Amino acid sequence: MTATQTPPTASTTRTMVAAINDALAIALERDPTTYLFGEDVGVMGGVFRASDGLQARFGTDRVFDTPLAEASIVGMGIGMGLAGLRPIAEIQFAGFMYPALDQILSHLGRYRHRTRSRYSLPMVIRAPYGGGVHTPEQHADSPEAILAHVPGVKVVIPSTPTDAKGLLLAAIEDPDPVFFLEAIKLYRSNKESVPDGHYTVPLGKARIVTEGSDVTVVTYGGMVEVSVKAAEAARAHGIGVEVIDLRTLVPMDLETVLNSVAKTGRAVVVTEAPRTGGFHSEISANIAEHAIDSLRAPILRVTGYDAPYPPFTAIEDVYRPNAVRVARAIRTVMGY
Amino acid sequence: MTKLSAISNTAAPTPDALTDFPRHAPATDIPFQLLAPDGTAPNPDALPDPQIRLSLYRHMRRIRHFDERGWVLYRTGRLGVFPPFKGMEGSQVGTAAALTSDDWLFPTYRDTGAALTLGLPIARTLAYWRTSPHGWHMPEHLKVLPFYIPIATQYPHAVGAALAEQRKGTKNVAMAYIGDGGSSEGDFHEALNFAGALNAPCIFILQNNGWAISVPTRTQTRAVNLARRADGYGIPGVRVDGNDVLATYQVTAEAVARARAGQGPTLIETVTYRIAAHTVADDPTRYRTDADTAGWAEKDPITRLRVHLLAEGILTEDSDAALLKEIAEEFEAALNEADTYPEPEPAEILDHVFAEPTPQLVAQRAEILREVGE
Numbered sequence A: 001m002t003a004t005q006t007p008p009t010a011s012t013t014r015t016m017v018a019a020i021n022d023a024l025a026i027a028l029e030r031d032p033t034t035y036l037f038g039e040d041v042g043v044m045g046g047v048f049r050a051s052d053g054l055q056a057r058f059g060t061d062r063v064f065d066t067p068l069a070e071a072s073i074v075g076m077g078i079g080m081g082l083a084g085l086r087p088i089a090e091i092q093f094a095g096f097m098y099p100a101l102d103q104i105l106s107h108l109g110r111y112r113h114r115t116r117s118r119y120s121l122p123m124v125i126r127a128p129y130g131g132g133v134h135t136p137e138q139h140a141d142s143p144e145a146i147l148a149h150v151p152g153v154k155v156v157i158p159s160t161p162t163d164a165k166g167l168l169l170a171a172i173e174d175p176d177p178v179f180f181l182e183a184i185k186l187y188r189s190n191k192e193s194v195p196d197g198h199y200t201v202p203l204g205k206a207r208i209v210t211e212g213s214d215v216t217v218v219t220y221g222g223m224v225e226v227s228v229k230a231a232e233a234a235r236a237h238g239i240g241v242e243v244i245d246l247r248t249l250v251p252m253d254l255e256t257v258l259n260s261v262a263k264t265g266r267a268v269v270v271t272e273a274p275r276t277g278g279f280h281s282e283i284s285a286n287i288a289e290h291a292i293d294s295l296r297a298p299i300l301r302v303t304g305y306d307a308p309y310p311p312f313t314a315i316e317d318v319y320r321p322n323a324v325r326v327a328r329a330i331r332t333v334m335g336y
Numbered sequence B: 001m002t003k004l005s006a007i008s009n010t011a012a013p014t015p016d017a018l019t020d021f022p023r024h025a026p027a028t029d030i031p032f033q034l035l036a037p038d039g040t041a042p043n044p045d046a047l048p049d050p051q052i053r054l055s056l057y058r059h060m061r062r063i064r065h066f067d068e069r070g071w072v073l074y075r076t077g078r079l080g081v082f083p084p085f086k087g088m089e090g091s092q093v094g095t096a097a098a099l100t101s102d103d104w105l106f107p108t109y110r111d112t113g114a115a116l117t118l119g120l121p122i123a124r125t126l127a128y129w130r131t132s133p134h135g136w137h138m139p140e141h142l143k144v145l146p147f148y149i150p151i152a153t154q155y156p157h158a159v160g161a162a163l164a165e166q167r168k169g170t171k172n173v174a175m176a177y178i179g180d181g182g183s184s185e186g187d188f189h190e191a192l193n194f195a196g197a198l199n200a201p202c203i204f205i206l207q208n209n210g211w212a213i214s215v216p217t218r219t220q221t222r223a224v225n226l227a228r229r230a231d232g233y234g235i236p237g238v239r240v241d242g243n244d245v246l247a248t249y250q251v252t253a254e255a256v257a258r259a260r261a262g263q264g265p266t267l268i269e270t271v272t273y274r275i276a277a278h279t280v281a282d283d284p285t286r287y288r289t290d291a292d293t294a295g296w297a298e299k300d301p302i303t304r305l306r307v308h309l310l311a312e313g314i315l316t317e318d319s320d321a322a323l324l325k326e327i328a329e330e331f332e333a334a335l336n337e338a339d340t341y342p343e344p345e346p347a348e349i350l351d352h353v354f355a356e357p358t359p360q361l362v363a364q365r366a367e368i369l370r371e372v373g374e
């Protein structure tokens, strides 16, 4: 097993969920200490089929169904990681992470610190998150701010199939615990040519999705395509929007954000999480702290609302930001 | 020292051990049964009154109708995704029918039938599975909570509600449902322990329907008798044939009576089967074969009781047909009522977050109204 970065030659058109499946297969193939487990990940291949076919290929030792208990899925993974394995746990939906929060807050992020690096915890916890697909109660939550607030854990949220594969392999190879949140809306909605074989996309490096010199839109995950749509609408009005896909929240690539804001002087931050205390506030605070001199307008947030995510099909879409709301925020900062 | 074999899951006492139930007998491995799968009753004197038998039959028919019509309505876009419960009617009716409307019911998404049995109106239930907020307004005369989606988390709530009733000096009890999968969660175990330690009048119904989505019970746990888990918490555990509504009812009624009399909680494992898919949108062929399900259709709880009632003359072919007609009419009337419920307004997503909306919510409401005004 080598960590060399051989430039991939061939590529295949894949959805995001297929790219994730490919990354998991490559990780299991390359490193026999890698294990994949969770509720329904084995026989069924996951409720979204992210682990489809992996149990058949790697066996029931390496890819297995656990009892239904998130605290123990995370807790057991912590023990496996301590003992030298590379556990990849799936929490069926990010909104069902909560039974495991004690393990996450009390232990997951602390082992390196409390053993003075004697132990590291190379664990990845994958979970689908976010709305836009009319799921029942609690299936559409975006708890990334809660996770990002835990010291010692990283948080990754891809928005394209190519990124999903490369970031997931980077997360699996990372020596520290990583949350890998996958926007349910994106699982099958976008396809692209994804390099075959092993490659990584480094954690902590944002991606500039569209370039522009008037407004910076900072976002991630399911809100990237929404923001790009808004940017296209703005371009029709002669406004140049630079959309930045953060890709990782922890560590955050502040440099890319600040460079962009220095150029544009305006920032809009877009997430689908509730507004109060969200990660958008963290991004906004950083821009205010480090780029106040370049700002020509207040930083605006476009977010979900301070209510539980509504499972009411008829009005669910009111909650989740759409391109119209983002475009309006862009116009507002332009007209300030 | 207790010999290991004494606490293993393989010892199989006879169902007679149930007669010791009030004195905290260990759960038996053979599920308690009053009606054999062919509808015969080896011990007719042990059966509940004919009126009760007929009423249990009526409830099972009524919720089966809901389940069957639900599939059709789903396929024609008139109902959202819902988890069917076909085959589990004996388990849901037999347990919920032992309560009164003064008691608490904490149902999971699977327990539409139990909630209907206790009196949740069909129209509201349809509204719930249409993802309408009208399905979340529970009737004032019932203490039924909206179906719980996060698994096991309502178990400690039921203990709290039971304890509150006890402290208030009522005889009311709380009943909470869970699946075999859900009984792996920590909340399940903590709730059983709390209820035992605090002597809460709580009845825990563990519907062992063989599957947690794609995971069979044997992958879920090495235990084969989930009722025995009660032993670890010092409370009675009873294993009952969940497809035998008479047995399920009798065991539950006894547990409810014990709880009302101040004798504390009971865990009841109803051994049953999920005949259909996990939800109407699930594809069970990915994880189970016909061989896995074979035999369960023959254990159908409704057919079993029907054969018995016909043989006893408690039901006739004619009265059965009249019952089905009445049930179908009731359902269609409720469906019509549900059709009159208006779709929610956009700003409703911000309703009911706090008793008084915060300044942020007031501002966000104005924002939504501006939003949809365009």
Ligand SMILES: Cc1ncc(C[n+]2csc(CCOP(=O)(O)OP(=O)(O)O)c2C)c(N)n1
Pocket: A039, A068, A070, A092, A096, A099, B110, B149, B150, B151, B152, B178, B179, B180, B181, B182, B183, B209, B211, B212, B213, B274, B278
């Ligand atoms: C805390 C939590 N984790 C995961 C899920 C996703 N999930 C929904 S149903 C289910 C299986 C439940 O099985 P069981 O408890 O046996 O009940 P059944 O569906 O068979 O009635 C799972 C894993 C959830 N709803 N809540």
